[in-house]
Amino acid sequence: MKSDRESGHGAGQRTRFDPVNPYWASFLDQAGLDMTGARGDGCYIETADGRALLDCLAGFGTANLGHAHPxxxxxxxxxxxxxxxxxxxxxxxxxxxxxxxxxxxxxxxxxxxxxxxxxxxxxxxxxxxxxxxxxxxxxxxxxxxxxxxxxxxxxxxxxxxxxxxxxxxxxxxxxxxxxxxxxxxxxxxxxxxxxxxxxxxxxxxxxxxxxxxxxxxxxxxxxxxxxxxxxxxxxxxxxxxxxxxxxxxxxxxxxxxxxxxxxxxxxxxxxxxxxxxxxxxxxxxxxxxxxxxxxxxxxxxxxxxxxxxxxxxxxxxxxxxxxGRLVENAAAMGALIGERIGERFGSRLTLHGQGLALSVALDPQLDISMTDVWLDLIDCGVLAMPNSASPDSLRLSPPLIFGMNEVEVLIDGLDEALQE
Ligand SMILES: Cc1ncc(COP(=O)(O)O)c(C=O)c1O
Incomplete structure (x- = not known):
């Protein structure tokens, strides 16, 4: 896990949020996220500084067609x-x-x-x-x-x-x-x-x-x-x-x-x-x-x-x-995520939910905090969010256009985040 997270955005973020809610700035700073000027394309977001993030949040489940659907x-x-x-x-x-x-x-x-x-x-x-x-x-x-x-x-x-x-x-x-x-x-x-x-x-x-x-x-x-x-x-x-x-x-x-x-x-x-x-x-x-x-x-x-x-x-x-048969796709991709998580992580991660309304929880025996996993996952190029009512679990609500490649990027990201 990385202990010192330098976003490099701190002061700018705070000024930008000042008249609205400056307290959001520290939250985004913690995650090293500066979404100002970010562009979306399908399941991905490109931040202004050129980072590509697989969007497994999709506007808390709103962007079911992904970003910039033509x-x-x-x-x-x-x-x-x-x-x-x-x-x-x-x-x-x-x-x-x-x-x-x-x-x-x-x-x-x-x-x-x-x-x-x-x-x-x-x-x-x-x-x-x-x-x-x-x-x-x-x-x-x-x-x-x-x-x-x-x-x-x-x-x-x-x-x-x-x-x-x-x-x-x-x-x-x-x-x-x-x-x-x-x-x-x-x-x-x-x-x-x-x-x-x-x-x-x-x-x-x-x-x-x-x-x-x-x-x-x-x-x-x-x-x-x-x-x-x-x-x-x-x-x-x-x-x-x-x-x-x-x-x-x-x-x-x-x-x-x-x-x-x-x-x-x-x-x-x-x-x-x-x-x-x-x-x-x-x-x-x-x-x-x-x-x-x-x-x-x-x-x-x-x-x-x-x-x-x-x-x-x-x-x-x-x-x-x-x-686009996206409801069927959500069922299929949700099942695939479940399978891949089972294969790759065994009892270390448990998947809850249905289709693409998912969250993953860590085995409580592991000495890892979900906040660290979340932050490392962002460093690995995958955007998700800890659940507000149970911060020891991570919400995954990707677009319904999520495909098999995206599933692999998510699984690799989780793997890397759990190892760091
Ligand atoms: C289950 C559920 N109900 C109600 C709401 C509130 O919706 P809104 O933020 O559009 O008022 C939310 C928002 O996250 C939600 O997830």
Whole structure:
């Protein structure tokens, strides 16, 4: 491991970040990363100082088509030129309808309505609002270690006090339980005050939770029995990343009709990282509970929620993902990474996740810190990131266009990083 990491960017970084958030500078300094002026091409990023990095982060899972995808840029450029200065609902109902139909079709018509928003947090909060209005209940349950966003309410739904400990106000209606603790879950749901349970079928920033066909079916059954809405937060894992269109299908709930969540929230991969867009898929009943009374058509929404540019981008991205067979590719490359990690590292590294929603954890017996592995990996030309909720594991969320060559570069990088 290298002990003295000289990025050579320190002072410049700090000045550059000053009016925004100078504290980011030290984080980037630690990693020796100066992304200013970096250019992307496919699965690679070239930094201004000419270093090539294999991007195994892909904008925290947003850049599912990689960087500078030629067809995406060409088609998005055309859409941009056609765009008038306006926001929903006045001029893009057809495009919204087309994207909603596409999402509903991908969900095998398990849902009938789509609510568009801008960010993941906004969509998670919207889903909770739909659930609360529909059930007329006040409380929410989520899982320890989970991540659901950092807007006011979503940061409390996020199951890690790190994000909220500085706030002098706390809502009294959010309960966090351990994912494996069904007794605790049953206890809190039996109060029948809980409107929704929010869960990540395949977790992003935490590698601690592993839902399976059995545990997710049990969770869904418990929700159904207590009249609680089940919300799958697939902001990170949805839309192909897990090797299936939805994370719930990757963990095996597909064949179990009763295990389907009441709502699915998607965002990051929906526009390939170009523009913010999020969506909540749900049934008519929960949708109508919010909008279905006279004068209520605009009771929930936001200025840029489902704007024309974002919607067109979503249509183009889903088309390219589908026709490029990238969901299948994510499944195949995820399996290959699993195989290669097993062969090369044995028990030294354990891989968690599905498809290309992955994280690797070190054998706790090894006297190595994941932070050092992360930093050495960057020196070896591979960009990944320790998970915020479990820093002893490293998140791998590469573009869905990841190929066999990239898998080998990643494995060689890990090998070198573990040896240094
Ligand atoms: C599972 C999950 N939910 C919600 C969010 C919040 O999304 P956003 O940052 O777009 O608000 C994230 C973001 O990382 C996420 O991974």
């Amino acid at each position: 067809a995406l840029l060409a088609r998005f450029g055309e859409a941009l030129q056609r765009t008038s200065l306006n926001v929903f609902p006045f001029e893009c109902a057809d495009a919204q309808r087309a994207l909603a139909e596409k999402l509903l079709a991908l969900s095998s018509r398990r849902y009938q309505k789509v609510f568009f928003a801008t960010t993941g947090a906004e969509a998670v909060e919207s889903a909770v609002k739909f659930a609360m209005t529909s059930t007329q209940r006040s409380d929410v349950v989520s899982f320890r270690g989970s991540f659901h966003g950092l807007s006011m309410f979503s940061s409390f739904v996020t199951g890690n006090p790190f994000w909220t400990e500085a706030l002098p106000w706390k809502p009294g209606n959010v309960h966090h339980v351990d994912a494996a603790n069904f007794a605790a879950l049953e206890d809190v749901l039996s109060s029948r005050k809980v409107a929704a349970v929010v869960f990540e079928p395949v977790a992003g920033s935490s590698s601690a939770q592993h839902w399976t066909a059995d545990t997710s079916a049990r969770l869904a059954a418990l929700c159904r029995a207590t009249g609680t809405k089940l919300i799958a937060d697939e902001v990170y894992c949805g839309l192909g990343r897990t090797g299936t269109w939805f994370g719930i299908d990757a963990i095996g709930t597909n064949g179990v009709a009763t295990a389907a969540p009441d709502m699915i929230v998607v965002s990051k991969g929906l526009t390939g990282g170009l523009v913010p867009l999020s969506a909540v898929l749900m049934n008519d009943g929960d949708f109508d509970a919010v909008f279905g009374a006279p004068g209520k058509a605009k009771v929930q929404g936001s200025t840029f929620g489902g704007n024309r540019l974002a919607i067109h981008c979503g249509l183009i991205v889903l088309d390219l993902v589908e026709h």
